[in-house]
Amino acid sequence: MQKRILLAALALSFSSAVSAQSINTISQQETTRLMRTLSADDMEGRASFTPGIEKAADFISAEFTRIGLQPLAGGTDFKQTFHVYRITPTEHEAKLNGKKIAKENIFAITESKELEWKNDGKRQVVMIGENDDFRKSLGQLNAAKNDALVLVHPKHTEFFKSYQGYIGRGSVKQELGKSTSNRVFILTDQPSAKKYNLEVENKIEKLPLTNVAGMIEGKRKNEYVVFSGHYDHIGIGHAIDGDSIANGADDDASGTTAMMMLADYYKKQGQPERTLLFVAFTSEEIGGYGSKYFSEQLNPDQLVAMFNIEMVGKTAKFGPNSAYLTGFERSSLGALMQKRLAGSTYAIHPDPYPEQNLFYRSDNATLARLGVPAHTISSVQIDLDKTYHTVKDEFENLDMDHMTHMVKLIALASQGVVSGEDTPTRVDKALVK
Incomplete structure (x- = not known):
């Protein structure tokens, strides 16, 4: 018995050492390249229905091609395009009692x-x-x-x-x-x-939106692990000091960058046990239509976990090399991540801002409502952040060393789920509003 325990401990120690060594391929240079591109002025704030977001989708697609991902089953490329309706008021006239x-x-x-x-x-x-x-x-x-x-x-x-x-x-x-x-x-x-008479007119347009999604097929083809971030932002607004572009660097070029780096990392590890899906969601800022459409294309019972990544470009309140998980108590995913990080320099904590309702404010919520252990990983101090949804959310205000460590943290913390050794408990749909 003691011999078996020793062998198991040595195996775990070796596995941890290999994992720690492999994450060293995640570089700050690459973090910086991707972040600069996605949050650049020529992306025009990546608002839905604009040339800027189309340019961002093309960039992410090209990165997926470079990495060597496959399109999702049934797809011919990485773009998952669907349509929504935009209703814009054009005319209002009314008479009330003459x-x-x-x-x-x-x-x-x-x-x-x-x-x-x-x-x-x-x-x-x-x-x-x-x-x-x-x-x-x-x-x-x-x-x-x-x-x-x-x-x-x-x-x-x-x-x-x-x-x-x-x-x-x-x-x-x-x-x-x-x-x-x-x-x-x-x-x-x-x-x-x-007595009243009134007339209302609206302009109704059918417009395209596009997720960008790729995969690494696993040995268990129909067990899926999702890594995601939303690549849209709020676009161009009122100028402050001559700057009108809300670049959305932390929100959420940082999460999209982390997702692409994890795709690159896992592609280099060989075929995973479970199939990995990497998704850049559109339209999170205007209602989460991208994640809603994505959720309708798959059987939620086959989705083992979702690591949604949002706003990881600034240090968490817990200090360096730490992040938090929204809805920590709703499944065992957070505990499994903590177990994988034990003995490392990294830590994942429960969401310290429950009053902000963050579990419902990102794309994880759509899948969580279907019972998937879907959570968002973040490090932003949301109660203190002064650049959120402003033109000041720029690359220059982020910490690339910290962000690179966030990618390494997620890579280490997710390995048990990817390898098939860890399976988180499901979210109770009855408790998700």
Whole structure:
């Protein structure tokens, strides 16, 4: 018995030494090259539906080709393209009790190309009064199934304008026709709508979005391990000190870079036991449509784990060589990662920011809702970060030495799942909202 224990300990020690040696092929020079390219100004902030994000997709595809990945089963290349619908308001006109309403005091929530309403008894009139809770009332209206004209008291002007601005930027829908109600909001001090006429027009476009996905086929062809990051960001906005490009270096060129480096690392290790999928998701910033589409192409029961990587370019609150895992308590993946990192200079911790709801704020959530042990690895101090979603999220503000160590951390921590020795428990779908 003692001999077997000794042999097992020696085998584990040898395995750890080999692993530690192999991760030395992960270089800071390569981290820097990929990061500089993805977060460069010529990517124009990688917003969905822009030439910048198309350029980024081409770059990631070329890297997958260089590494030697295969397209996903049934694919002819690495681009996984699908379509969504963008709805953009173009015209609003209204008269209420014979008085014309200024356009800046109207907005509509609708999937329809056109609405023409008058007081014909076909819809309800709802008032958000002076003493009502605007957000609570809005939530109730969003859950309603009937069309409604909503009169909003001027006391709620600030909330009204904020929501109007959000709606005015347009919305994206994976499908049309699922919404069962239309709502038109008017900011007014008039207490009733005895007579009204209104017209709403929207521009509806069917537009492409593209994930970039490749794989290394394993010996167990139908057991999948996913490594991912989202490559879209928020694009071009208001200029600050002459800079209008939100480069999205940490969010999430860092995660996409880490994913590509892990693809390169695992390709050099020979055929893995389980099949490895490497995915750069699109449109995380506008609703997670990329991960939703990806999840529909596979049987979730065959997905063993997902290592989603987001914002790993800055040192964690736990110090050097450390990261955290969102939703740590929802499966055993975090504990298995900790076991693999034992004795190394690296550490993975439970998410220290539960109030930020980070488990639901990245692409892991889509697969977690299907029961997959899908978690996000991050190191950003989200409560203190001043560059998040600003033009200051640039390459120069990141730590390439730290980021390179984050790639090494994930490489070490994931090896048990990749080799088939470790299988995390499933996420309880009933506990995922």
